[in-house]
Amino acid sequence: MSEQAASSMRDDHVVLGKLTSPYGVKGWLKVYSHTSPMDGILDYPEWVIRQGGALTRHRLLQGRRHGKGLVALLEGIDSRESAERAAGAEILLPKTELPELGGGEYYWHQLEGLTVVTREGVVLGRVAYLFETGANDVLVVRGDPQGEPPAIDDRERLLPFLPDEVIVGVDLAGGTLSVDWDPDF
Incomplete structure (x- = not known):
């Protein structure tokens, strides 16, 4: 698969999960x-199942909770052998099929890559990824002084995703996330 095709696939889909075993x-x-x-x-x-660069579509025939996890039966995967071949594949969804969110709500993939700027205009870096904690989601912000725009330093910062406290504005079109955060912290 070409680099351009792989990039387009990343831009057009969001990873929902993985087929494990x-x-x-x-x-x-x-x-x-x-x-x-x-x-x-x-x-x-x-x-949409992605395995080894190949994309295939499968209708979900059945799915349910099982213990602490989930199990699913997909169209076209009807034996243990075919399930073994599918194990390890990522489950994708075209971004166009995601439900619309209300105002002030964001999908994580929308926040990844945004430039993080303090109220004072100091660039902290870009959102690399997010993760959940018991209390709130956390943004992992990586600084890059050679980036565009250049960050204040090359530190990695963990910022709690707390709207109206730490997160003061999200501009998806402009590619920025404004925060109330001390750059020295």
Whole structure:
């Protein structure tokens, strides 16, 4: 796959989860979900599966919670052998199929890559990724003094995603996230 095709695929899809391992002998697979709630991934009737650079579409035939995780049965995967071949594949969804969010709500993929700027105009870096904690989501911001725009330093900062406290503005069109944060912290 060309670099341009791979980049386009990353831009057009969001990763919802992963097929981890076979479950039983009839093609069921264990599923690791990135959605919140975890079983929200089962609300999507068709999954795009990416394995080894190849994309295939599969209709979700059945899915349910199983223990602390999820299991799913996909159209075209009907034996343990075919489930073994699918294990390790990523579950993608075209971004155009994501539900619309209300004002002030964002998908993580929308925040990744935004330039983080303090109220005083100091560039801290870009949002590399986010993760969940028990209390709130956390932005991982990586500084790059040679970046565009250049950051104040090359530190990695963990900023809590607390709207109206730490996060004072999100401009998706402008590519910036404004924060109330001390650069020395």
